[in-house]
Amino acid sequence: MLKKLREQSPLIVCITNDVVKPFTANSLLALGASPIMSGEKKEADDIMKHAGALLLNIGTCSEDKIPLYTEMAARANQYNVPIVLDPVGYGASEFRKDLTDTLIRNYDIALVKGNAGEIQALGGQEGASKGVDSIFKGNVLKIAEAAEKLLKVPVLVTGETDAFVSSSEKLTMHNGHSFQEKITGSGCVLGAITAAFLAVNNSSKSIVHAVSLYNIAAKRAALKANGPGTFAASLIDEIYLFKAEDDKEKRVMHYE
Amino acid sequence: MLKKLREQSPLIVCITNDVVKPFTANSLLALGASPIMSGEKKEADDIMKHAGALLLNIGTCSEDKIPLYTEMAARANQYNVPIVLDPVGYGASEFRKDLTDTLIRNYDIALVKGNAGEIQALGGQEGASKGVDSIFKGNVLKIAEAAEKLLKVPVLVTGETDAFVSSSEKLTMHNGHSFQEKITGSGCVLGAITAAFLAVNNSSKSIVHAVSLYNIAAKRAALKANGPGTFAASLIDEIYLFKAEDDKEKRVMHYE
Amino acid sequence: MLKKLREQSPLIVCITNDVVKPFTANSLLALGASPIMSGEKKEADDIMKHAGALLLNIGTCSEDKIPLYTEMAARANQYNVPIVLDPVGYGASEFRKDLTDTLIRNYDIALVKGNAGEIQALGGQEGASKGVDSIFKGNVLKIAEAAEKLLKVPVLVTGETDAFVSSSEKLTMHNGHSFQEKITGSGCVLGAITAAFLAVNNSSKSIVHAVSLYNIAAKRAALKANGPGTFAASLIDEIYLFKAEDDKEKRVMHYE
Numbered sequence: 068m069l070k071k072l073r074e075q076s077p078l079i080v081c082i083t084n085d086v087v088k089p090f091t092a093n094s095l096l097a098l099g100a101s102p103i104m105s106g107e108k109k110e111a112d113d114i115m116k117h118a119g120a121l122l123l124n125i126g127t128c129s130e131d132k133i134p135l136y137t138e139m140a141a142r143a144n145q146y147n148v149p150i151v152l153d154p155v156g157y158g159a160s161e162f163r164k165d166l167t168d169t170l171i172r173n174y175d176i177a178l179v180k181g182n183a184g185e186i187q188a189l190g191g192q193e194g195a196s197k198g199v200d201s202i203f204k205g206n207v208l209k210i211a212e213a214a215e216k217l218l219k220v221p222v223l224v225t226g227e228t229d230a231f232v233s234s235s236e237k238l239t240m241h242n243g244h245s246f247q248e249k250i251t252g253s254g255c256v257l258g259a260i261t262a263a264f265l266a267v268n269n270s271s272k273s274i275v276h277a278v279s280l281y282n283i284a285a286k287r288a289a290l291k292a293n294g295p296g297t298f299a300a301s302l303i304d305e306i307y308l309f310k311a312e313d314d315k316e317k318r319v320m321h322y323e
Numbered sequence: 324m325l326k327k328l329r330e331q332s333p334l335i336v337c338i339t340n341d342v343v344k345p346f347t348a349n350s351l352l353a354l355g356a357s358p359i360m361s362g363e364k365k366e367a368d369d370i371m372k373h374a375g376a377l378l379l380n381i382g383t384c385s386e387d388k389i390p391l392y393t394e395m396a397a398r399a400n401q402y403n404v405p406i407v408l409d410p411v412g413y414g415a416s417e418f419r420k421d422l423t424d425t426l427i428r429n430y431d432i433a434l435v436k437g438n439a440g441e442i443q444a445l446g447g448q449e450g451a452s453k454g455v456d457s458i459f460k461g462n463v464l465k466i467a468e469a470a471e472k473l474l475k476v477p478v479l480v481t482g483e484t485d486a487f488v489s490s491s492e493k494l495t496m497h498n499g500h501s502f503q504e505k506i507t508g509s510g511c512v513l514g515a516i517t518a519a520f521l522a523v524n525n526s527s528k529s530i531v532h533a534v535s536l537y538n539i540a541a542k543r544a545a546l547k548a549n550g551p552g553t554f555a556a557s558l559i560d561e562i563y564l565f566k567a568e569d570d571k572e573k574r575v576m577h578y579e
Numbered sequence: 580m581l582k583k584l585r586e587q588s589p590l591i592v593c594i595t596n597d598v599v600k601p602f603t604a605n606s607l608l609a610l611g612a613s614p615i616m617s618g619e620k621k622e623a624d625d626i627m628k629h630a631g632a633l634l635l636n637i638g639t640c641s642e643d644k645i646p647l648y649t650e651m652a653a654r655a656n657q658y659n660v661p662i663v664l665d666p667v668g669y670g671a672s673e674f675r676k677d678l679t680d681t682l683i684r685n686y687d688i689a690l691v692k693g694n695a696g697e698i699q700a701l702g703g704q705e706g707a708s709k710g711v712d713s714i715f716k717g718n719v720l721k722i723a724e725a726a727e728k729l730l731k732v733p734v735l736v737t738g739e740t741d742a743f744v745s746s747s748e749k750l751t752m753h754n755g756h757s758f759q760e761k762i763t764g765s766g767c768v769l770g771a772i773t774a775a776f777l778a779v780n781n782s783s784k785s786i787v788h789a790v791s792l793y794n795i796a797a798k799r800a801a802l803k804a805n806g807p808g809t810f811a812a813s814l815i816d817e818i819y820l821f822k823a824e825d826d827k828e829k830r831v832m833h834y835e
Contacts, residue, residue: 092763106641110672160366251348296559303808416622507604552815
């Protein structure tokens with residue numbers, strides 16, 4: 068699937084937050100995809116026509132961006148472009164809750180992804196997130212299950228262990244590295260990489276491929292890094308250097 | 324104090340400029356704090372309730388962001404959250420002057436920090452800044468004194484030597500490295516780190532700790548760098564690797 | 580000319596896209612110029628009075644930014660400040676086309692620069708760009724010629740080979756490295772560096788100097804890099820370390 072991704076180089080439309088734009092674009096380029104970022108709803112139709120996937124990440128959201136989010140989502144649905152929604156900071160404010168709930172209610176979402184605190188709050192449980200890069204040591208599978216049950220949308224919870232739950236599948240992935248939680252936008256970039264794989268094949272296999280690639284690349288990057296600063300640069304390198312066969316290092320557990 | 328910071332991991336609300344958002348967030352994560360960035364005044368109350376400090380940095384300011392700045396500042400004052408104000412480019416335009424003057428007049432500011440050109444202009448002296456990353460070789464202590472006298476707010480002037488002046492203290496700090504002036508946002512990130520220490524303890528000691536940590540980390544990073552690009556990555560590493568006892572390398576001079 | 584640039588440290592006003600702001604500012608600082616970024620048309624006059632050049636890069640453009648672009652361009656023309664226009668994603672949407680065409684029609688532009696897909700579309704030819712970082716293997720000189728003929732503005736096409744065409748000159752430059760197309764904002768940063776050289780000397784020689792410096796720095800950076808992530812950091816280092824005499828490595832071909 069990585070080979071196909073690199074051949075097709077799908078256009079990934081990233082409506083994402085101001086903090087992670089360079090990191091996101093560089094990760095997608097390293098992966099072999101073609102990122103485009105837009106701030107204007109008027110170009111939604113022109114751009115979405117040629118898109119492979121849409122990433123909607125609501126970090127640094129504001130009221131004046133709502134028409135951009137909704138217009139991009141509407142065009143994505145019109146052209147059958149899968150949407151990955153990353154409700155950054157869900158639970159940190161009513162504003163983010165309302166915005167996320169509206170997007171999930173009104174558009175077909177291929178995947179909701181977030182960290183444990185965000186998905187816990189999304190699933191109606193008491194969240195414990197602080198900031199937008201929260202660290203969590205609980206049962207991510209249960210959190211994903213609760214949110215999927217409530218929202219009826221495939222859910223990915225990211226962290227040192229990642230969990231994915233859809234109507235037909237439940238699994239956890241175990242290749243993460245603790246440095247991923249020490250850099251901003253680590254989860255946001257994983258959202259973008261997931262979107263790139265969904266552009267090639269809109270299935271749960273794509274999600275497993277995306278998460279595992281990112282985590283294996285992170286483990287390799289950590290070996291070359293002195294700390295989170297050099298880790299971030301090496302992570303881009305390792306995404307670029309990743310080969311299809313490296314995927315066999317992935318550690319996935321399936322559940323009934 | 325660093326230990327306490329890492330245990331508490333205070334939420335630092337960063338209303339900062341578009342150029343330095345990733346670097347700021349990564350520095351705070353490396354330090355052990357929890358950054359959040361927002362672009363929406365409607366979430367000011369929800370976010371500020373749980374905040375440890377507010378960083379207001381007016382680089383890339385615009386008229387439509389003024390309600391965001393003022394609402395965040397008002398909620399910070401309401402909840403006794405210390406505000407660090409970084410008047411980036413003060414003196415470069417009347418617009419930035421008016422905005423900064425309004426913020427200082429209307430809100431309780433725990434610390435105003437800027438480079439020599441900015442603080443010189445703020446103190447009513449003829450500034451000589453160019454761009455927003457100006458380099459300066461004059462008497463930073465006098466510049467800080469003049470601004471503190473006029474504004475009645477604690478003032479930090481950053482550069483190769485840093486100076487802090489409040490109503491009760493005057494001091495200079497001497498651990499800086501020239502590479503810090505060759506990367507964008509170096510001063511902005513120091514503002515964020517200062518805010519994180521003020522969140523733990525709202526005192527002048529926090530400022531000395533913050534500045535010294537940042538400068539010592541910068542000196543160490545410079546030893547591992549070939550130029551400003553690799554320096555920026557290593558600086559994040561060194562903030563992460565900094566230990567409480569490294570603080571004893573700090574060189575501070577107190578004045579009457 | 581590089582010596583003069585480092586002595587004068589011209590103020591380069593960057594009205595650029597959200598994805599490349601940190602990389603652009605760091606590149607200009609490494610080069611020796613003074614970057615400033617602004618989001619407010621009200622400060623256009625104050626800032627442009629002291630500016631050496633204006634970079635207008637329309638990536639992540641939106642309707643509400645149009646007054647910023649036009650006011651900055653008008654003040655630049657008033658004060659004889661050269662404008663470099665980078666029509667990122669021209670061809671990707673009608674919105675970007677209309678905006679770019681308006682800017683070229685209404686203001687004196689010193690240089691239009693873009694990748695092959697963008698300039699092809701600008702020259703009225705069928706474009707084949709995808710995303711905003713498109714890779715191209717065709718005849719860049721012909722593309723530059725067609726656009727220059729139509730627009731009557733000096734044109735630079737960037738890629739692994741770069742081409743420059745003005746009313747009096749045609750040339751190609753051959754120092755690029757393939758990694759440049761694997762990092763976001765590589766072309767955007769070249770626009771900023773070109774603007775910095777034009778600030779010192781508004782002539783085609785400046786463009787050759789700028790492009791060659793950037794490409795030679797990129798080749799050196801690639802030798803030290805494991806992939807595009809470490810390459811981006813090393814590229815900043817190599818811009819900083821570049822010496823006037825390194826310019827003799829440049830490979831330029833002139834055409835009739």
